[in-house]
Amino acid sequence: MKTFYKKFLEKFIEGLLMLSSTITTLTVVLIVFFLFKEGIGVFNKKPIEEGYVIAINKNNIVTKISSEQIKNIYDQKIKNWKEIGGKPDSIILFRLEDISNYYSDAAIGENFEGLPNCLSRLIDSVPNIIAFFPEKYLDKNFKGRQLEIDKVTLSEFFGGKEWFPTAQPAAQLGVMPLILGTLWVSLGAILLALPLGLAASVYMSEIASDKVRRIMKPLIELLAGIPSVVYGFFGLVIIVPLIQKTFNLPVGETALAGSIILGIMALPTIITISEDAMRNTPRAMKEASLALGASKWQTIYKVVIPYSISGITAGAILGIGRAIGETMAVLMVTGNAAVIPHSILEPVRTIPATIAAELGEAPNGGLHFQALFALGCILFLITLVINLTVEFISNRNKYNKH
Amino acid sequence: MYKIESKNVDFFYGASQALKNINIAFKPNTVTALIGPSGCGKSTYLRLFNRMNDLIDNTKIGGQILIDGEDIYAKGVNVDSLRKKVGMVFQKPNPFPKTIFENVAYGLRVNGITDKKFIEERVETSIKQVVLWDEVKDKLKKSAFELSGGQQQRLCIARALAIQPSVILMDEPTSALDPISTAKVEELIYELKAKYTIVIVTHNMQQAGRVSDTTAFLYMGELIEYGNTKTIFTNPKIERTQNYITGRFG
Numbered sequence: 171m172k173t174f175y176k177k178f179l180e181k182f183i184e185g186l187l188m189l190s191s192t193i194t195t196l197t198v199v200l201i202v203f204f205l206f207k208e209g210i211g212v213f214n215k216k217p218i219e220e221g222y223v224i225a226i227n228k229n230n231i232v233t234k235i236s237s238e239q240i241k242n243i244y245d246q247k248i249k250n251w252k253e254i255g256g257k258p259d260s261i262i263l264f265r266l267e268d269i270s271n272y273y274s275d276a277a278i279g280e281n282f283e284g285l286p287n288c289l290s291r292l293i294d295s296v297p298n299i300i301a302f303f304p305e306k307y308l309d310k311n312f313k314g315r316q317l318e319i320d321k322v323t324l325s326e327f328f329g330g331k332e333w334f335p336t337a338q339p340a341a342q343l344g345v346m347p348l349i350l351g352t353l354w355v356s357l358g359a360i361l362l363a364l365p366l367g368l369a370a371s372v373y374m375s376e377i378a379s380d381k382v383r384r385i386m387k388p389l390i391e392l393l394a395g396i397p398s399v400v401y402g403f404f405g406l407v408i409i410v411p412l413i414q415k416t417f418n419l420p421v422g423e424t425a426l427a428g429s430i431i432l433g434i435m436a437l438p439t440i441i442t443i444s445e446d447a448m449r450n451t452p453r454a455m456k457e458a459s460l461a462l463g464a465s466k467w468q469t470i471y472k473v474v475i476p477y478s479i480s481g482i483t484a485g486a487i488l489g490i491g492r493a494i495g496e497t498m499a500v501l502m503v504t505g506n507a508a509v510i511p512h513s514i515l516e517p518v519r520t521i522p523a524t525i526a527a528e529l530g531e532a533p534n535g536g537l538h539f540q541a542l543f544a545l546g547c548i549l550f551l552i553t554l555v556i557n558l559t560v561e562f563i564s565n566r567n568k569y570n571k572h
Numbered sequence: 573m574y575k576i577e578s579k580n581v582d583f584f585y586g587a588s589q590a591l592k593n594i595n596i597a598f599k600p601n602t603v604t605a606l607i608g609p610s611g612c613g614k615s616t617y618l619r620l621f622n623r624m625n626d627l628i629d630n631t632k633i634g635g636q637i638l639i640d641g642e643d644i645y646a647k648g649v650n651v652d653s654l655r656k657k658v659g660m661v662f663q664k665p666n667p668f669p670k671t672i673f674e675n676v677a678y679g680l681r682v683n684g685i686t687d688k689k690f691i692e693e694r695v696e697t698s699i700k701q702v703v704l705w706d707e708v709k710d711k712l713k714k715s716a717f718e719l720s721g722g723q724q725q726r727l728c729i730a731r732a733l734a735i736q737p738s739v740i741l742m743d744e745p746t747s748a749l750d751p752i753s754t755a756k757v758e759e760l761i762y763e764l765k766a767k768y769t770i771v772i773v774t775h776n777m778q779q780a781g782r783v784s785d786t787t788a789f790l791y792m793g794e795l796i797e798y799g800n801t802k803t804i805f806t807n808p809k810i811e812r813t814q815n816y817i818t819g820r821f822g
């Protein structure tokens with residue numbers, strides 16, 4: 171009886187353990203699935219606000235138009251139909267509020283009941299017009315033609331130079347500035363953090379006395395535990411004004427500010443991992459070097475660093491990984507301008523900051539919403555590549571040391 | 573004139589005393605064996621001659637160690653230069669994760685030698701000195717880890733020889749080797765005597781008998797007996813030495 175009870179308990183615990191690992195795995199898979207399902211959905215959508223139409227004269231030969239072209243037309247960068255494959259003729263822009271230039275209030279009616287008819291007549295009479303208006307004002311026997319809009323394409327998404335998902339009439343979904351912003355900020359962070367982190371880990375593993383190390387190590391590990399909002403505050407109050415003064419800039423919220431904050435945040439990862447790797451250098455190797463008359467420094471750069479190079483690389487990459495995914499602190503100090511940065515002293519916007527800032531305003535299931543999920547997918551892929559690289563490097567490491 | 577003189581040497585790890593008042597004078601071009609039971613302080617003593625114990629925190633030395641008449645623990649002594657003069661071979665073969673060639677060239681390079689031809693020649697003579705040349709001459713560019721344990725240990729000796737020290741310290745250099753490799757290393761030690769002063773730690777009594785001229789028996793941090801190897805092995809003055817050598821304790 172007792173053994174039966176024991177066996178049952180064992181089986182029960184076993185089942186419990188299996189269940190929790192299954193749940194964990196499933197959750198991860200589900201999150202990734204959900205992310206990609208929503209993210210890929212963006213390529214099935216037209217980059218125009220739902221419930222709106224773009225209409226032209228029925229004799230116009232243009233049939234298709236991209237969101238970038240629409241934007242350029244409305245920004246008056248494209249002024250002639252021939253630039254987008256039509257007959258040479260200047261483009262006449264029409265927004266709904268322009269209607270009073272063409273028709274009297276009486277014709278439109280108090281409750282806009284005459285508006286559909288007016289629109290239809292207007293578009294029919296002006297051969298080179300392009301009009302953007304809500305679908306509900308489309309006349310039953312509309313005499314113009316609705317212009318088809320291309321779905322969001324991959325090349326538009328990745329190659330587009332502008333991120334303006336709430337633009338009217340056509341949303342601009344170029345993620346280039348965001349990817350570049352992320353990379354600039356992360357690259358700057360790593361350029362700052364790597365030399366500093368390396369120096370600190372060499373100091374801690376090879377030079378500092380036991381006593382100093384016992385104080386420093388927990389302090390540095392503590393740095394890893396500080397919430398990122400606190401880093402953001404620190405950046406906003408100290409670093410941003412400092413940059414603004416030093417470089418005499420109109421605003422201090424720049425890529426550089428983000429890089430500095432992220433660099434500080436990446437330091438603990440870089441230091442602890444590479445310090446561990448350096449301290450793992452066998453004593454026999456160091457002693458062999460010193461016994462041959464090599465100085466402490468020669469031993470560090472000829473034996474310790476080469477021996478721990480894969481650990482150092484792993485630390486650096488994980489540090490970048492943290493930097494790339496970081497949201498809050500960056501959101502607070504980089505200025506969040508979604509433009510392609512030309513220098514590190516300009517405001518930029520990173521992918522995670524964009525998602526955090528815009529998700530609240532994006533209507534659930536809409537184009538903007540799905541575009542943000544697509545951004546999430548990009549971020550996921552970047553960090554996945556980083557993690558795989560770390561895995562690869564540390565595996566190679568194991569093999570080397572057999 | 574003695575090569576190494578140890579005068580009233582005490583040594584402490586923190587508060588515990590590992591060596592007590594050791595007085596030995598080492599003649600040049602001799603092999604001295606340090607014997608004694610495990611933990612008696614042989615390695616500690618050996619590592620004082622190239623100041624290897626400096627690496628360990630919280631240690632203290634008393635007395636004097638003179639090499640070529642100079643106090644190596646005096647203020648202002650350049651430890652790196654001392655270690656160029658006093659080479660060391662460790663218990664376990666510890667080649668660097670580099671090529672065979674680079675292992676031997678390492679000591680030359682860290683001493684600022686860049687002349688390619690000079691380095692090549694010195695590497696070759698050093699490897700020949702340890703009778704390893706025929707075995708490795710075709711794979712100098714291969715990793716030193718591809719050698720057998722015995723070959724690695726001889727490579728480590730070659731590495732120590734390449735910077736032409738005048739003293740060589742060996743801490744149980746054959747304890748990780750098979751009988752054939754051991755014999756080779758012993759033969760080598762015997763030949764090296766002509767040029768170097770050698771101090772060797774060993775647990776192998778036959779080995780001490782075969783390779784050394786003088787023997788020092790340490791016990792619990794004290795020097796019990798020191799003298800001609802033959803005398804110590806055949807006619808020790810102190811009973812404890814006799815007991816240790818004949819294997820009755822230790």
Ligand SMILES: Nc1ncnc2c1ncn2[C@@H]1O[C@H](COP(=O)(O)OP(=O)(O)OP(=O)(O)O)[C@@H](O)[C@H]1O
Nearest residue numbers: 585590608609610611612613614615616617628775
């Ligand atoms: N790094 C250290 N810190 C503290 N005590 C040490 C240290 N190294 C050695 N000791 C102590 O000093 C004493 C002598 O050690 P040592 O290594 O010199 O012995 P040994 O004669 O070489 O022994 P073995 O034959 O086992 O190698 C031992 O009691 C040991 O515990």
Ligand SMILES: [Mg+2]
Nearest residue numbers: 614615616743
């Ligand atoms: Mg020992």
